Amino acid sequence: MADALQLQEYRTPGGAAQSLYEQKKSRFIGQLFPAADQQQVDALLAQVRKQHREARHHTYAYRLRTDHVERSSDDGEPQGTAGRPILEVLQKAQITDALLVVTRYFGGVLLGASGLLRAYSKAASLAVAGADIITMCTCIDCVLTVPYNLYGIIQNMLPGYTLQISDTRFEVDVTLALTVKGSDYQRLVDEVTERTDGRVVPKKIKSHFSYL
Numbered sequence: 001m002a003d004a005l006q007l008q009e010y011r012t013p014g015g016a017a018q019s020l021y022e023q024k025k026s027r028f029i030g031q032l033f034p035a036a037d038q039q040q041v042d043a044l045l046a047q048v049r050k051q052h053r054e055a056r057h058h059t060y061a062y063r064l065r066t067d068h069v070e071r072s073s074d075d076g077e078p079q080g081t082a083g084r085p086i087l088e089v090l091q092k093a094q095i096t097d098a099l100l101v102v103t104r105y106f107g108g109v110l111l112g113a114s115g116l117l118r119a120y121s122k123a124a125s126l127a128v129a130g131a132d133i134i135t136m137c138t139c140i141d142c143v144l145t146v147p148y149n150l151y152g153i154i155q156n157m158l159p160g161y162t163l164q165i166s167d168t169r170f171e172v173d174v175t176l177a178l179t180v181k182g183s184d185y186q187r188l189v190d191e192v193t194e195r196t197d198g199r200v201v202p203k204k205i206k207s208h209f210s211y212l
Contacts, residue, residue, distance in 0.1 A: 008182060010065060010209075012097045014134040019126030023119045025107025029055075030127030035062060035099040038069075048101050056106045059120060061087035062099040077104075077120075081113050085121040093128050100124055134211050138182035141166075141205040146174040150196050157195065161188050162212050178202070181212055 012034055019030040031048060035041045041062050049058055059082035061072035070091075072083030086100050102123045111119060146154050151174045158165070161184045167177035180188055189202050 009135055009137045010097070011093070011095050011133050011135055013095065014132035014211075017127050017131035019123055019130055021119065021123040021126055022107075023115065023122075024109040024111060026109065026111065026119070027105040027107065028119050028123035029103040029105075030123040031101045031103070032127040032131050033099045033101075034097060035064070036097050037064065037066060041099050044099050045101065048103060052103045052105075054105070055103045057082070057104040058101055059083050059086060059104070060099060060101040061090055061124075063087075063090050063096040065096050077116060078113050081116040082120045085117050086124045089121060089124040089128055093133070095128065095133060100127060102127075136209045136211055138207060139179050139210040139212065140182055140185045140207050142178050142180060142185070142202040143205060144176040144178065144192065144200055144202050146176065146196075146200050148174060150200060153195055154192065154200065157191060163188075164212060179210060179212070182207065 013032050015034065017032045021028040021030070029052065033044050035044055041064075045058070045060065052058065057075045057077055059073060059075045059077055061070075061083055063070050070087060072087040074080070074082040074084075082102065086102055090096075090098060090100055102120050144154065154176070158178075162181035163184065164179045165176060166179060167175075169175040185202075185204075192200050192202055
């Protein structure tokens with residue numbers, strides 16, 4: 001995870017998406033899934049194979065941030081006609097932590113190597129085009145302990161940053177729990193410290209990826 005967090009942002013599916021493409025009576029069903037690790041990839045592939053158990057081929061490609069994994073499979077189709085073009089669709093869209101499967105129901109007409117390549121690429125592209133692709137960014141969880149007389153200053157300042165307030169507690173002081181976009185964090189620290197004369201300094205809790 002430490003290597004993965006070196007990235008500032010990455011694009012990934014916000015949920016599953018599906019497409020249907022027909023070519024010379026063959027049906028190509030594209031399915032795009034978010035997948036964070038090999039275990040999820042394997043489970044999703046098993047799910048697709050069970051869902052379409054009568055299909056002839058389940059070709060796929062996936063990309064994972066962890067260890068920079070990229071893999072593809074032609075699943076019995078001629079080498080290079082399915083898995084590779086599917087992987088290239090993910091690469092071109094800069095999508096990672098994702099599995100893209102194209103299931104083929106054979107229609108009785110041979111498409112040839114070039115026809116297969118175009119059909120698999122098209123089905124994969126349609127699945128990506130119909131998906132909700134989100135940008136995950138490096139975020140920092142932090143806590144601000146704010147005296148009541150400075151709370152108004154902080155309230156007026158926060159809308160200038162990409163962040164979420166996850167908790168606010170009014171006790172002896174006001175305690176704010178924030179998730180801040182990583183690229184905004186140091187600017188927030190500097191402004192909070194300066195405008196409160198050092199009486200409020202954000203306390204960093206952890207870094208992680210999130211969607212803001």
